[in-house]
Amino acid sequence: MNYDVIVIGAGSMGMAAGYFLAKSGKKTLLLDSFSPPHDKGSHHGETRIIRYAYGEGEEYVPFVLRAKELWAELEQLSGKQLFMPTGVLNVGVKQSDFIQNTIKSSEKYSLPLEVLNAKEIQKRWQGITLSDDYIGSFEPTSGVLKCEECINAYQELAEQHGATILSNRRVKEINIQNDKVTIKTSNQTFNANSLVISAGAWTKDLLKMLDLDAPLTPVRKTFAWYEANEQMYSQNHFPAFAFETPQGIYYGFPSIDGVGLKLGRHDGGETVHPVMPLFPYGESDDKDLRQFLTQFMPNVEKLKYGKTCMYTLTPDEKFIIDLHPRYTNVAIAAGFSGHGFKFSSAVGQALSNLILTGKNDIDISQFSFRRF
């Protein structure tokens, strides 16, 4: 079967790319090992934080503002509420690069941001306990994306524009000869003019098939939901948050629709290979999250349940969004290092632009493969 473009991996980035490619009139095929959205990769767990005054560096801001516009467009086209404007509170010591970067981003791009001391934070959100050496930056316009629903929405629209999405088709072989792409699953062969590789934690193995050794490290991550007083921690009273502490970087979500407060740890985690099942959420994972709660949110109650997921890290924790250095008809999106979901609408558009024109309208050179 012949297509204009094949997308390997119909997860966060791939499903969005499939939509933009199909919308532009390309005959598009998306292949996935599972049936997205699913809980085997990096996109499950109901919620993802989206923030614009970017702690990882102001250079991300134009790209995340494009993502914001595209999420609003997706809400309008799908008729679904995908974004919840809870606001996001970042907490750290005053010298923290992350906090200082949020302030610099807000100044440069005129983004609303309130800088608060520990007393002001505790007065506003009684569910938080902080010592005086912490400060916070609160971005009221940011919030939470419903991640699986975003993927479902892109899937529906991609199909409306004629894309074919085949689930439970793991790609086992990629060959490129004279600019023609041949893809094999266990019992089917597909041909195309161009290829997008957006296979999350599995991307390293696929890129090896195209002689590329990508510095990508899949890591096991855990997160959990806790019973919490709704008066204190519901989405009507409490923001999404990220705390930089001496023990680690923790992030979380208010109790949304009564499901409980959700908490995860951003740094650390064991290196894994995604073909092996992840070690399930266990006692030591809970102990780590509980010590954060004891110190900073002591009113949060019992563990409800925990889950595991994967990050795919690059050495500098910046993404890879680029054409293959040798094959100009192959676009790659990988290494989202635990902060990529919020960008996935803009990444999908960028991948489509790379395939259609070889470049993106917003500068993505910081995500080039050649930097390694």
Ligand SMILES: Cc1cc2nc3c(=O)[nH]c(=O)nc-3n(C[C@H](O)[C@H](O)[C@H](O)COP(=O)(O)OP(=O)(O)OC[C@H]3O[C@@H](n4cnc5c(N)ncnc54)[C@H](O)[C@@H]3O)c2cc1C
């Ligand atoms: C616990 C957790 C919390 C996070 N929190 C945030 C947050 O708050 N904000 C934020 O912005 N980001 C967050 N992230 C990061 C974000 O979710 C990821 O960066 C993003 O989901 C990565 O998208 P992806 O498309 O690369 O991978 P995925 O969404 O996992 O998609 C990859 C797809 O490729 C498929 N695939 C793999 N190999 C093959 C193959 N051989 N053949 C066919 N298909 C294949 C997989 O089945 C999968 O569906 C978080 C991540 C985790 C794990």
